[in-house]
Amino acid sequence: MYLMGANPNNDSPHRPEGGSVTPDRHGLSFADWLITSKVIPVNQPAFLISRQALGLMLAACVVKTVTLLEAPGGYGKSTLLAQWRDRLMARGHTVGWLFLDEDDNSPTILLTYIVYALTKGGLPVSDRLRQLIETLPDLSPKAALGMLLNIIADTDGKVLLVLDDFEMLDDAAIASVIAPLIRLAPANFHLLIASRTRPRLAQAQLHAQGRLQEIRPAQLRFTPAEIEEIFHGRLSKSDIQRVEELTQGWPVALQLLRSWINQDPARLAGITAISGLTEEIIEYLSEQVVRAFPAEVRTLLMDTAVLLHLSDQDIREVCGPLADWSALLNCEPLRPFLLPHEGSDGIYRLHPILKEFLLLELARASPARKAELHDKAARWYARTGRLLPAIRQADQAGDRELEAQIIEAAGGVQIWLRHGLAISQSVSRLLSQDLLDRCPRLALLRALVLLKEGRMADARALFHRVRETTADFTRDRDSGDTTALRSDALMVEATLQVNDCRAVSDTYLTYYEKILGEAYRESEFYAGHVKTLLCLSCHQRGHFEKARRYGLEALAHYSREQVWHGVVFVHLHLGVIAFAQGKPAAASASYLEAKTITQQYFSSDRSKPLLIHPLVAELHYERNELTVARHHVASVLGRLQTMEAWMDIYASACLTAASLAFVDKGPESALSIVAKAQHDADNRGLSGLMTFLRAAEMLFLARAGLVERATEISAAIDWRLDGYFSVTESDTTWREQELVFLARAALALRTGRPRDAVDELGRISAIFQRSGNIRANIRISAMRALALHAAGDHEAAIDLLAGVLAQCRETGYVRIFHEERDGCAALLRHFIRRAPMAEPYRSVKTYAATLLQELNQEHRPPSPGRLTPRELDVLRQLEEGYQDKMIGRILNMTENTVKYHLKSIYAKLRVSSRTEAVREAQRKGVL
Template identity: 25%
Template sequence: MAVVPPGASSKFRPPKPVGQWVPRTRLTDVLRADSGWRLALIHAPAGFGKSTLAAQWMDLLASQGRTTVWLSLDRDDNNTVWFLSHLLEAIGRAKAGFDDELQQLLEERPDDAERYVIPALINAIDEGGQDVVIALDDWHLVTDKRTLNVTERLLDAGGTHLSFIITSRTRSGLPLGRLMVRNQLVEVDAVSLRFDQAESQSFLVDLNRLDLGGEDVASLYRTTEGWIAALQLVSLSLRDHSEASAFIERLSGGHQSIGEYLAENVFNTLEPDVLNFLLTSSVPERLCAGLASALSGVEQGQSMLEQVQARDLFLQPLDEDGTWYRYHHLFEGYLRRRLDRDYPGRVRELHLTAAHWYSDNGFPSDAVDHALAAGDIDFAVEIVESRAMWLVEHSSMATLLALVGKIPADRVPGQARLQMAIAWANTLLHLAAEAQGALDQAETVMPSDATLSDDDRFELGVESLVVQSCIDMYGDNVSRIGELDEKCFAQAGRLRPWIVSVGANLSTFKKIHDGQYELGLEQQLWANRFHDQVSGPFSNVYGHCFAGLAAYALLDMDQVEKQFALAVELGRRHAGRHSHAARLAGAMMGQLLYERGALDKAERLLEETHELGSEGGVVDFMISTFATLARIKELRGDSSKAAEILDEGDAVADSLGLSRLKLVINLERVQLGLKSRTFQPGLAPVPVVHGTPGQRLEGLAETSYQIFLTTQIRSALADAAPADGTTPEHLATVEKARYLLDRAAAYTGPRAELHARILLAAALQQAGLHSEAEETLLPALNTCCRLDLVRPVLDGGVACSELVRSISEELRLGTANYDYHPNLGSFLSLLIRLDLNTAVNGGTSRGLSGGRQQHGGPRRASVPEPALSQREQTILLLIDKGRSNREIALELHLGINTVKWYLKNLFSSLGVSGRQACVDEARRRDLLKQA
């Protein structure tokens, strides 16, 4: 039977009494008497009952109707992402419906997780309206400044519904001064934690049933000074002493000497097998039956654990099922010292045994800790390597990098497999420089890595090519991807499915931009069996998106819709609605919905992808996000927002060196009637000769060249006046449009041909060649009618709108002398109605024709910038800094409801529905600079 990880039980449950606890009524009354506390801090050395008191307090608070959350800390919580992940899981276990998608955000945005997670956490608790108490046990184990700052922020700004109980051996790392000034601190120290004489009596006589008189109890109380651990040792020792009074009389000295003496006294009464079990099982922080058996050599590990617990030998259960246990810290320390003293050679051996057990049972972090404690760095590296790609495939890149961070820095560069995993993690985090550095290092050390077999070197060599091609693909470069056919796919049986799955996606991407769409679809059909063997969703989502892009180029719209829908569903089901994978797929589905006229749904999906910014996937995804979302904003009548989205896309293109994206942004500016920014794509000039497409440019260069030609044609149409007769300028534009259509038909497939045909029809109409324009446009209209695509025609501009009306009139009058789709008449009526609605609602009647409004049609509505007050501007800045509603209220001395009112007004003014969208929109409008 599989062992449940410690993180799934012991971290999230308070300790339970083996029998009964001494009620700490006088201390629970302290908590009950102070209703305004934010932090209840229990601090004392080991053995004073800190966790026990915290557990009793949590029971009391739960009985009052508060939601209680328990988190036992360990040294791994010094990694802030892990601390936040554990905290979110703990809250989720106690509070149904808590936002699980914050966990995925932690993995995908580890560097600035606090900015997104902390405000969302504070707001969720604040708006839930129910008091939540979080207990952090063993706070002294956390020393990382970033984690300390997170907790400090939660304490400072958590609001009236959030409070903490913290146990620690020290008072450090907490904002005690500020909490004390605000009268929000309850503090219990070692002096308060000691048993008083009545509690000592209850513990020794009532609970442990020792036959002691009042004088004996008083003597023990004076000797131990109420130190709970010492009293527990006394109770064990006295069970076998007939002369209790004489034994008590001999006790003297400080706490440490008492502890050592009593521990020795208890040990001397133990059977050898029990003593061996205690010593060998003291090495790990937590124990279960399988681990205890591995360490001690006792087959019946569970039975021995239960026997030790029944004898009150300081073994505490950590879950209700009795699966995980831990020794009392004081007793654990003594056991380890004795083990090291009596059997110094066994300590390393036991750490290695624990490391192997943890590794075999899926606990890599614990396994690495024990391997390093044993001094076996090679095994620690092996553990991380064995887990690394599973984490990559499940989009847990931050967890992987945190595990790598445990390995001594000087040992990481020499490990080829580990460097490859680091390269994968950084590639998927869109950190190209870090990915390239790790990949280069892997390739450097690969020949000299003695741990690699010939098969390993073969696989790593192919994997290196796949990673490099993946880095290149994010940079819109496909020059090396062609090598995969021979080096990867021909020998797929020798490779892990992940390598082949990602490699197939890369190859499909290249085939799409080589115009080999059918081959791209065949590649994905072939790759499906490898996609299905990969445990995480990421590569499968990309596969569906790329298959959809190939089908889109062929105008196989049923296949397009199927593939994009599968991608969205897969991303959401495996990683959450707001996961990276789901939002990338949403960009593709948003593009399809836009072209079919479902603007509201398209806008919602594209807004979600827009939040990814420079992490928005390959260029094709970014084109859908920036260009299509800008068009939608224009159709809403908000030209300012459309322009700002394009400016943002332009900045992303510059920062990442994406020339194809920059070309598209330039084209969209022309289509929106904005001033175009001069940009030459760096392509050699190609003579424009109608009747022949000329030579196809290689790979992405052909796509880029056609975008560039489209921009020139759109710009010419925008600058030229409608012709009374055909002028040389009009003819030059028409010839360039004919040439574009030739190239699109020859090299880039039916979808590109459709758009080029619509553009040629617009050029012919503007040149006064009406009959030829109708003849040219009609096949495109039939295609759009058949496929239910409305935006390609509407975005064709004023000239296309004129052609739609004239053809519609001919159909109405029965004067059309050409073949047409039986539903074309109703389709044209729909286009005319949509075009008119756009004008009425503040868009443009020219669709998105490119350039200025021509010959008296309705003009674009003017959308003034919102007039923000100084207070609203200040709140915008605080939101941008990641402040929660509660923190904003405290900083500005406002009520929480007042802050919410301001936010509602801001969202309304900026036309957004969320905090981050509000900041993004304000930045695009330069409103943040006003504050």
């Protein structure tokens, strides 16, 4: 094997921090910030020896799930793994390689690099792999691991992943990514780990299962025969014995000793005179190596030790304009310790052992010089866009103020918009408590990261603490920027409001615009951001015209700045406004515009289509275009818990999906979707969504005739009805208002209390009429007409229904009639018979007849050939003689769902019992 492997520093010399993507040679779109050198072993020195004993352990690597190389630095772990990688790839195996660093403690970054490494290592390209790569930023670690392991399991041949510098991972990253990767690994997947410290991998359990191979320092030490080979047979047996005794076979010591002798072969004669402990030998040899360099090289080299990489430009900027890069390149004794970047001409790394020694020497000789160099490196990296290395250099300089300046200059919370969540998380991890306490803008960045990680309570608490300490964001730290602080606070507060799914009162909106007016007038970007928030808040409250005005203004600001993600969001808000106002064509056009921009500028961003599909599905569902609605819902289901969204997205996705499930599979399926949404909302701290979801549960229970369960839910909810009727101060959205009163009315109608529904629906309908919310008014007024009819007030029902039908004819929003089919069919028949022939009744009677025909057609029992696949499954189990509970277990459905399918089967086959159903199905050839 190679004598000594490098342990590279994994920060790129010019690391792009942005969120753009670049396709590789397979057409796979990876983020530009990924560092290619992290997934390729560093070029090794040319001198090689064969290590037969360790070579035998290679065979176990493709049998054991985990091979762990645990030893201090300098034991050749990376070198051994690099040699094994070459041999395994020569045998046709897929082998990914990943150097780990501090940034990989972000699960998203770690998983992205694992997929990147395996792809570079030969993992076959497939549609599923492309989907995984494109959706990684939006997936939870669990979901991403599941997709990756399924891809690996279906891959022919062995798939191995090398994780070098494993000690850089913290316990949280191991627990969330590596532990499940090992626990769930398919038989063809193998992990090779190199670590300087003992990781927490449940080694005892893995040993007991026969899934672990461990290689310790004793096995990595060089034997006398290998030492002889290293020195090409120039050592006597006594010399070999002495070298082994003093170095204990430590590969790095042997490499340094070999280099020291090669510089002056005469030194070989005095090798037996070396004495001292191993640590002292390493220090002595390091000193001897360095002293062999010319004085000017030695001085410059000590300065360059602070750099992550060595290049002409970096050295001149940090070490001074007279620094002679060519002197380092042309220094023959230094060449073994300069490790080139593969694929990066003119960029090198210092050998880590030499680098460590030089840094210690620099700190001992001139602490002030070391701090000065770190300071210069921090400023240079910041100017060239290398944000994370810049922050680390400022930290090593001991300059907390510089750290703060670098982060604030990079945009504070704008880092999230400019560079994405993964980079924001890495920056947040570098923030000390001292910086958080002194610098409110950095604390706001931490609050934003906490929020995006789903820790709403922690984010909210930190945000309010910053608000208190800065006098409502009017006082930044000394030398700070109060305007920037206000802008950062705006972004965090807006995100808090949106993510909590709550509307804001008119009083707050007025105050909000007043205090932030100056800030957003100074910047198109912030103007767009503020106007977007105002647009969203106004339309959620039902102030549609004001919301539309803000939306168009935001669109203009974003378009001038070419902030296309902002343009996408505004088009979605404008689409929701048009949808609520009963303008389906305008809504569809806005959604299409958002889709077009997404395809043009964010083709690899899978999160934005997830925001568009629920709204499009909702529009088609409301118009009873169920096939199209199903298509769009299918693109979203199962991925809502990974999305960063707002009330309109969560509400439209959940309610449309559950409503379609109610139609297609029965109430238990719909309730299952709502229960999953409740669980996700609770886990993510979306308290503003919970009343909406409980109302949805109550509505489906009532429509399924499960009135006892619906009544229990109604009794458990603190409805706060007076708040729903407040036009200016309510913190509820129009979506919640609409659904709450629909659910209460549905239950009241099914428990013989139509008059209660009439009164409540009348009050909320008046609010929707004043706001111009056509969609909500159609639904609420249709339910109120049903309640009036049930209460015996037939003339009032006819009068109200005439207006509803006119709006339905205009918009196509008829789904409420299908959802309440039985009652609405009777009401429509009464309307057609009893409504006067004068206007406005006469012009909608024809439309009422058409709508009634659609309802009757939908309800007509289908032929046996139209039994659904699930109904046929239930029929087959009936034929076997199983009861409902056992059928549910066999088909993985609840007992209530089985009963729902039985009811449908009876209707379609025109029978009334299980025995008759089986007999009729056999007679007609269905079974």
